[in-house]
Structure formats: C-alpha cells, structure tokens
Amino acid sequence: MPYPRRIAMISLHTSPLATPGVGDAGGLNVYVAELARRLGERGLGVDVFTRRSDPGVPDVVHVNEYVRVVQVTAGPVAEIAKEQLPGLLDDFATAMEPQVADHQVLHSHYWLSGLVARTLRTRHQLPMVHTMHTMARVKNELRGDGHATEPDVRERGEAQIVADADILTANTTDEADELRRHYGARDDQIAVVPPGVDLHTFHPCDQPRSRAQLGVAQDAEVILFVGRIQPLKAPDVLIRAAARLVRERPERRRRLRLIIIGSPSGPEAGWAATLPRLAEELGIADVVEFRPHSPRAELFRWYCVSDVVGVPSHNESFGLVALEAQACGRPVVATDVGGLRHAVDDGATGLLVPGHDPAEWALAIGSILDDPEGSQWLGAGAAVHAATFSWSNTAASTLRAYAAAQRAYARSRHP
Template sequence: MTLGYPRRVAMISLHTSPLATPGVGDAGGLNVYVGELARRLGERGLKVDVFTRADSDGPDVVELNEHTRVVHLPVGPRGPVPKEALPRLVPDFAAALEPVIERYDLVHSHYWLSGVAGLELKQRHGLPLVHTMHTMARVKNAALGGAQQAEPDVRDRGEAAIVAAADGLTANTGDEAAELITHYGARPDQITVVPPGVDLHTFHPCDQPKSRAQLGVPLRAQVILFVGRVQPLKAPDVLIKAVAELVRADPDRRERLRLIIIGSPSGPDADWSRTLPPLAEELGVGDLVDFRPHSARAELFRWYCASDLVGVPSYNESFGLVALEAQACARPVVATDVGGLRHAVDDGQTGYLVAGHGAHDWAKAMAAVLDDPDEALRLGINAAIHASAFSWDNTAAATLGAYHRAVC
C-alpha cells in the first residue's frame, strides 16, 4: 500500500457478474455499479480484480481495462443457480480465493453473499474489508408489499456479522447510512456515503422523434416506460393499474397511451411475471401494455429517449439507477417516495415522488407530466442537469476515501 491507499483490490460479486445484462435473472443495478466502479478505480491506477462465480462457459478472465479484470471462479455448477441456493456455495467460493488472496491489499464485497465470503477471508488473512450492502434484509422486510417474500434469516444473520466486523461500509445515501446504524448497529465512523453514478456517455439528452422512428413508436403516443427486473419488489403492476385508471378517467386517452415494460423475470418470484398480462386484460388495457425482454444498454438508451416519462414504482430501492439513467436522457421520472429514490429524483423539479402505490395517485402524477408539455419540458431539462452531477468518477473518488479509512 502507498500513501494509505490499497494498490490491489479483490472485489467480490459472488452471485452475479458485472458482465451480465441488467434486467436478466438477478442482474440489475448492482451489476452496473460493480462494473463501472471497478473500471473507474482501474483508471486511477488501482489493480482491481472482480471475482464472481462462473455461471456459463465463457472465458475465465475478462479484461475491462488495463488494470481491471473480471475473474470467474469454478464454484458450483457452471450454470445459473437460484439466489436462494447460493449461501451453501459461499464457503467454496471463499476457498477458491485462498490461493490468490494474499496478493491483495483490501477486499471490497458487494451484497451479503459476497460479504460473508469476504468476512471469511478477512478473518483468515487479516485483510481490510469494505462492504457495500446494495440492499438490506431488515429494510426490505420492513417494507414488504404485494406478493413479495420475506428475506431469509440466514441473510439477516450474515448481514449482521458483516456489519459487526467490516472495516468500512459504503452507503448510497445518508438515509441508507442511518438505516445501517438503526437496523444493524453500525458505527458512524465505519460508514462512507458513496452515491452511485450514471454513464453519461451512454445516457444523455436525445432526440425523441428520431428515437421513436427507429423503434417504431408513433409520434403522437403518450409513452410510459418501465425498466428493470420483473418482480414484485419492482412493482410494474402498479403502472398497469395506473394506466387503467388513466383510461377510465379519460377514455379518449386510449388512442395514444402506451405502457412499455422492459425486463425479464427474476428471483424466487419469477412466475409472478406471468400474472401481469392477465392483469392488464382484466383491467381492459391489455392492448396498451407492451412487454419486452431486456435490452442492451445502447438500445435501452433509445427506449428512454422514446418515452415521455419513466415510472419507478419499487417498494424499496437503495438508490435507483434506472431513475438516474432516465433523467440523464432528460426524461421526467415518477417514482415511489422511498429509500434512495428520494435522492435520485428531485420531487417537483425532475419528476414526482408518489407516497404509496395507489393507482389513483400514480395516475394523477403521471397525468401531470403527460398532459402538460411545458411542465414535461421543464422537468426534463432539470432532470438532465440533476443527473449530470452523478458520475461514476465521483463514485470512484468517494470509494477511495472509504478504502483510505479502512486501511489506515
């Protein structure tokens, strides 16, 4: 280590690779976060190896840049494993790191499964451990809704052990830092607030007519967009119900209103996604809802651009990268008034925050954007300015501060 900073970092993302496409299976904002952070740290001269479980027949090592690699460890079957079955693989994953872990100055783990593996390595080798929760069992269980399943006790116990022993914890927001203290007894001096970023080269203000022409979206359409894993936590059903409410209140809107849901089923609730098309039919809006699979990020940029607003109705979000990406594209966001979305969205300036998940409240907030072009333009301009302050370079700089405190 030099000047109080680690030179080599073992970054652990056990359950999902930063190379995975967000919106597929368990891949989402965490994948983007790990990949972007590792790249930016590498650009600052740190040697960063991201260790993940090999779940395909791809190459064992993939270089992201001159100093950053993704290393796939042969732990468990070389294929997908349900997230709920992964805890039993944690000891094997930690063991697979044993031959190389002494090369590193610090371990940075992401999500609780990685944190438990990192904790084993810390205890055996005395390495500093920095952990990023991304989501927390106790916070999620306190905000369950709809068809969501409670997080298991093994996760609760694992997270408590990580917090008790970690040299550093990073939190997306001050609110998340407070949750670490309240729910897990974290020490304030353990925590560094590290806001996530957005890829401003990929996501930026764009031409809506051009994007609609490329995607085959009518120019007159009022387009509401949902992006993310299709699961109860993300609550795309709320948008379907709100669309039905919009049409009920104004039947003429049917000719132009569209809800586009982009993403794939995820987690133990994967079958829940099958309830959404019947729900749309039951509410009389089956013809207005377009279900699409995950998109590559370049194509996703075009979908953001083609939309009039992006809905983020999650029951809980540690931050909300989709909200940031949408705003970077100058699109207003309507989101639930929870967690990190309160920081990602500037209520009344870049979009609107909705208390709860009532269809009437969501319809009212979305209509305020859809039916007032001047307001939509104001929100969109503010959104792009707001998002520009969230860069991955800033995220990397704040993370280096966490590393410094952990090693000193």
Template sequence: MTAPVEYPQRIAMISMHTSPLATPGVGDAGGLNVYVSEVARRLGERGIEVDVFTRAEDDSPDVVEVNEHTRVVQVPAGPRAAVAKEELPAMVATFAEAVRQRLNGHELVHTHYWLSGMVGLELAEQCGLPLVHTMHTMARVKNVALGQGQTPEPDVRDRGEAQIVVRADVLTANTVDEARELHEHYGARPEQVAVVPPGVDLHTFHPCDQPKSRAQLGIGQDDQVILFVGRIQPLKAPDVLIRAVAELVARDPTRRERLRLIIIGSPSGPQSQWSQGLVPLIADLGVADLVELRPHSPRAELFRWYCVADVVGVPSHNESFGLVALEAQACGRPVVATDVGGLRHAVRDGQTGLLVRGHEAGAWADALATVLDSPGERVRMGANAAGHSSRFSWDNTAAATLAAYHAATLRKGSEGRFVVPHGPGSGRTRLRSS
C-alpha cells in the first residue's frame, strides 16, 4: 500500500509589500492579493495553519482571523503608513527580523513577489526552513515587454530575483510558459519548478442575468458595453481600449448612440501620475461621452459590472496569468486580451474570446467589433468561457500548492525532516498528514 503523502501543517506565508486584506485595484493591490488571500484561506479550510505576514500600514489590529486556521499578521517595519514600493527594499532586514521573532512552530516559508522572497531568504537561512517562492511577475520578463511610458524594473529587483531562484527549494509558476521563462531568464532548474495554476472564486463570479444587472446599475439594455478592470497604470494599458473605441466610432459614427467603455480601477505604482493623462486623451479623441472612469469596486459589486458587459478587454503588456480574464469568463463574458504571457492560457483564442497581437488601435477595434457585432458568437463564446473558467478553482490551486510544499520539504532534508524554530515542538519534526 502506498504511504500517505505528508505535508507541513504550519505555514509562514509572506506578502510584505501588500496585504491580502487590501481591496484589489487600490494602490499596489491586484491579482497577487487575491492569490494570497484565496490560497491561504483554502489551505486553512484543509486544516493547514497559515499565518500570512504583511507589513503594517495602519493602526488596524495586528492579527486578523480569516478562518479557523488562517490569520493575517501585520508586522511593524518602517512607518505604519503606506510607502512607495521602491522604498521597501531598505526595510527587508527589519521586516524579516520582526517575522522571525513571531515564528512559532512554522514548518515552511512561502513567499510572494521578490521583496517577500528576499525576506524568505533570510528566514530560510536563519531557521533552516524550506522555502517556496511565487514570483507573480519577473523583472527580466517585464523589461523585455515594456510598453510606451513604462519604467524598467530596477537592478536591485533583478539581482534579488536571481538570488531567490538560486536558493529557493521550489519555485511555483502559473503556467508552463512561466516555468520556461524562469529557466530561460534565471536559470531555474526544471526539477525546481512546480506549475500551480491560479484559480477563480466561482462562488462570487458565475454566469449571471445581464438585463437584471444593467437595470440595477443604470446601463441601457441596448448599449454595447466594453469593460476594463484593473489598476490604472501603463502595464495594464487601458488607453489601448480608449483608442480602440475612438477607432470604432470613426469607422461607424452610428455606434456613438450605443457604445460605452467603462474603466474600473485606481492609479497604482511609481507611475501613478500616468493616469492623469487619460482624461485629456479621452477629450482629444472626442470620446468623452463614451468613456466612464470609475474607482475600484468591492468584489461583490465587481461581479455586477462583469455582468453588464458584452465584452471585457484585458490589453496588458504582460500578465503572469490574468485573473481579471478568468473572473470575466466565469461570469460568462467573452474576453479580448493581448496575446502575451499567461493570457494565452487564461483565454482560449476563438473559443472563449480573442487574443490580439500588439496594441495597435485598429487591431483592437477589429477584435472588439467581432464580438460586439455578432450576438450569436458572443453567446457561444460566453458559454464556452463559463465552462473554461470552471476548471480553474482555488481548491485545485491549494492542492497543487500542497504538492509543492511536499516537494520543498523533501528537497530540504532527507525524509522530510527539518528544524522548526522557536516555541513548542522546536527541534526536529516529522511532517504530519493533512
């Protein structure tokens, strides 16, 4: 009989630069926050104890209980206030020491994004813990695909990510393409990388009643609605959709009566001032009556905005996966997305939506028109989209994450044994079954 697989039972998950409690679309909060929140919660539902350590930015409680086994622990490092992401590398050592003092029987460290990875390197070295790291995005990949107005990622990040790849026990990648990028750009070893696809919250995002949603939100039943959801920054490229809308009405002025582009999100990152150029761009292109800029929305409300849309646009210059594309498809909405990175996996070209090469307004107008002007195709793609997205559950992500944890513990020491720092049960521990 095959022996049961044994997993670590207490995880220190690190998300230094942004809290899983933050609302996606605000500041630096986005898909990473959703990922950390969902995986931590789903692991907790499996009986795994998870502490998510994040930097304290306000006077909210230091410990927030998410469920029976999952907590968010807000750790002081630097001012209790939001700081620019580029200032955080100087706080890594302080944050790492504060986390180390709070470790108590934790058996593995799982870090998210390169700043957390640098914290993980210090904890792994000091405490002898296995280290699993999820990049989410990579400097070298982003710098290859820079769009107009984007600032290259700094050298300190490039060097940090290289160190993480050398020393992590397991690297998780969203897709096989991301696994290949880890190998080609950073020299990751094939046996070091585990593919762990992200999921979608199918309880929140699911096929819905478009007429009802439009009535609730005051959207005309006959309007042609294009929706953008995401942080307002050059990487996400909402300006591409604005230019495409201008192209659509230039080709056919009668569209002006029904066409609407709704952009939901808030400025983000070191180039947050970039968002200030959207209003003048909209005015210059003569589409002020067609474009609506809205701030971020809570996820339950965001569900309704997906529901009102005829098509969701994801024109990003790079995405490790593209959770917005998955959420939209879970609501039965076709997606038009850039033919890059993880979007090639999130969207099935010609089946659940369309992939567009590049960011030329004419090509985007063509793709959007294909969906908007073909009701039958829109229904077909929407139905396919709902079925496609149902394959990506956070429960599956949690299961794949546990497999990565198991591989990391085996790699760290023979028979999965390793040192557990501090507190009850310190010393050498045998992993328990979940």
C-alpha cells in the first residue's frame, strides 16, 4: 500500500505555534511542529488541527508549502484550563469533521486529541495513529508524594484510544512496554518512533562568548533547568541539591548559579510560587535565578552558558530538553526513568540518578562541576550522541507507521 499523501494531525489542547515553556506548551508542541514540517518537506500535505484560543491568530497559518495549522472553534475563544477540555471534545470533532474528508490518515497527539480521532475514525472510516506523549497510569505510578493524580476520565479515555487505534507510536522501547503493561496494547499495534532534535538550532557553541552576551560571569558554575514549572518536572530537587553543594563547600556560593527557565503550568500552577520561598528558606536565594520562557534561539544561548543541565522529572516519555542540551555539547544529569534512559547515555554523555534524593543529585552535579576535563569529555560525547537523533529520521519512521496503520485498518475492514 502506498504512503498516504494527506494527514489530519490533531493537537487539540495546545498549538504547534505556541512557545514551549508557556502554559501547557512543551515538548509535545515541539514534536508536532517539527514532525509536521519534516513530513511537509517530503511532499505530504499535513493539516494540524488545534483549538482556537486566540482571536488574533488567523483561521489558517501556512507553515510551509505543504503544512498548515488550522484553528478549530470549540468553546470560548480563550485559554481555558485543560481540565475543562473534555467537555469540548464533541464540539471540536463536529467542527473539524467537514475538513477531514480529503485526508487518508488521522494522527492524534495526547489523549484529548485521541478521543476526537476515535470519533472521526468511525464517522469517516479513516486509519488512526496515536501518540500518547504521556500516560495517566504511568504518571500516577511515578508521581511524587503529595502531587495530584491524573483523573479517572483520562485513564478511561486512554484505554479506549488503545482499544481502537490502528497504530500507537512510542518514543522508546520502554514506552512500548508501558503501553502493553498498563493498557494491553498488542505488539503488532506499536511502532517505536524516536523523537529528534533540531540540530540547526541546537549545536555545540562557544561558552565564553555566550556568557559575555548574556551577562554571566566567566568563572560561574552554572546549573540550568529548562521546562514547565510544575511538580512533575521537579525543579525543587535542583534547588535542594544546590543548597547542599553550598552547605558542603561554602566558598562555592560566590560562583554557583542555578538558572530556572520556564513558566507555571497545569492544574498545580500555583506550586511555582513555592520555589522562590524554598530557595530563601534554604539560604540560597542569591544563588537561584528564575527566568520566564525563552524563544528557542535565545534558549540555545542559555544552554551554551551552562556547565550542566538538570532534568529531574518524575517521568518523561523521552525528554527533549535533555536532547537539546546535549546537542549543544552540555552534560546532562537526569532522573533514571522513562525516556531519559534513552536520551542520556549514562557515564558517556551525562549521569542518571536513580531517584530524587537531593544528596545524590548534589553528588552527581558536583562531580561534573569539579572535573572540568571530564565535563568536556562528557559534553563532546553528548554532542555526538544527540546528532544521531534527527527529525528527518522521526518523519521517516512515522511514514512507515502511517503505512502500517493503513494496512491494519484495511485488514480490520476486510479480515
């Protein structure tokens, strides 16, 4: 069966046009934007359907010759809490329905979009590919103490999506195992499609020049966090680890800087306000700097400024921040969980920490800061490792997943 020529990609709750790090925008946005662009470069027509939340954005935004972002009106034309979106799924599917007739495959991202795709798959008899990005049962299993659980409606929705999707794409073999273990996905239903990294934007760079450009002292020891400010991402672990580094070696205070870049996100957005208070309680308010989200070109410079990038998430389906940092030649210290085990080559491009004990994080980060020669070796390995991931490869694997979905759907219609 030939590859499809036109794809209806659904990203209901967040637009690929949004800036990562703002609200619910993050790695999923980057994934959808980069994948759609690379598929368009192969001559596929891709329409990315997203919920209209900004009246100033045109109905259709042309990304390139073959890729469009289409605004779908469902509910108020405004930003609303993600928890309210399940009540708008039927409206979204109905509004989108007249526009999917000339597409050959539906590709949904995240569970809200997946439920819309289920409806359209039935009504239009189209093959369905779904990418989870994160899963409720995995997040609930790995959540930190006191953190909110994912709602039952999401767990039920994801189970329905797995039951109906023709192909499920997983970032890693670990994620494929989670789909089988938590949701009963079949082996022939899963395609492993690793994400990529934009190597044109993120690449090895000149640290002294970047520090001079952004006003960071040349002798500073810089730990960097990038991401949405929410309990799942656990930037508080880095604050506690930094406090321990200062406590163990007080002379380090003059040089040490922990820079946290990102904006509050999700139902626990108020949690972000506890972080400056935590830094003050631990006596390192002068060490920790909070910065809002940055455009990607500026974010590149902040990666370049850093000595080590921390990714202490409780769970990541892959961890694009870890990959971007490594593409810039920066060692990464990350939690030994989920996709981070694949994004970071432990001991060769950075270090994996088995949990969230600040003492263990301080030990790992300190070992990199205290060994400039070893840090350079890790950074060089990180750049080589990251270069093996490309969005072009992601697009090629996704095309194969689309063809597999067409075959699976044909078999289901004509056993």
